[in-house]
Amino acid sequence: ASSSGGGIYYVSAAEVEGSFRQIRGQEFLGHDVALRLVTPRTLEVERITGPGAKADAAETRLGAVTADREVFVRLKRSGRLEKKKKVPLQAQIEYRDAQGRRHLRVSSINVDTIKDVKAYAKGYDTDIPTVMAMQEAGEEYFRNRTASSLDRLRAMKNNLATVASSAPIGKAQDTATKNLAFVEREI
Numbered sequence: 001a002s003s004s005g006g007g008i009y010y011v012s013a014a015e016v017e018g019s020f021r022q023i024r025g026q027e028f029l030g031h032d033v034a035l036r037l038v039t040p041r042t043l044e045v046e047r048i049t050g051p052g053a054k055a056d057a058a059e060t061r062l063g064a065v066t067a068d069r070e071v072f073v074r075l076k077r078s079g080r081l082e083k084k085k086k087v088p089l090q091a092q093i094e095y096r097d098a099q100g101r102r103h104l105r106v107s108s109i110n111v112d113t114i115k116d117v118k119a120y121a122k123g124y125d126t127d128i129p130t131v132m133a134m135q136e137a138g139e140e141y142f143r144n145r146t147a148s149s150l151d152r153l154r155a156m157k158n159n160l161a162t163v164a165s166s167a168p169i170g171k172a173q174d175t176a177t178k179n180l181a182f183v184e185r186e187i
Helices: 013-024 117-123 127-142 146-166 171-186
Strands: 028-038 043-049 059-066 072-077 086-096 102-112
Touching: 028 043, 043 127, 072 127, 117 171, 127 146, 127 171, 146 171
Parallel strands: none
Antiparallel strands: 028 059, 028 086, 043 072, 086 102
16 A cells, blocks of 8 residues: 555444445445345255345345335245145244344245136236346346356246247236347347
């Protein structure tokens, strides 16, 4: 530092964090955030995706989280689902607050199962799977896996084209058409 005319400053982690918070203009809701998903034995987490999420399992570390942070979860069946109207899922979020105290929040929901495939197809919203595919493609791209990134986008394009051309008139067709144009521009 002295040979280049610079200086050395010692700062605490809290001071650095405060500076970055001011630059970003956002408040962190929690630090050292860990997300754990609990599912029935017949469902398993295939992938958790989103900024900072790196998991092909039911648990991931997210780091610091702001209010606009989104994380998406892809589930897959690992067995036959019982004939229930609802499937229980639980999210356990462990984090550290601004004062350094550890917290655990648990949120449980029961997700409705769908029996009427035609009603489901008509109301299907392609926004969430499109955003998830875009995030996954971005992750691949930043890992210098350009071919894999493009393959993921092309697969999403093909899925959206199928939904846009075959879904009954309604939300599914509308969102698929909109998202298809978006993915085509990205490719």
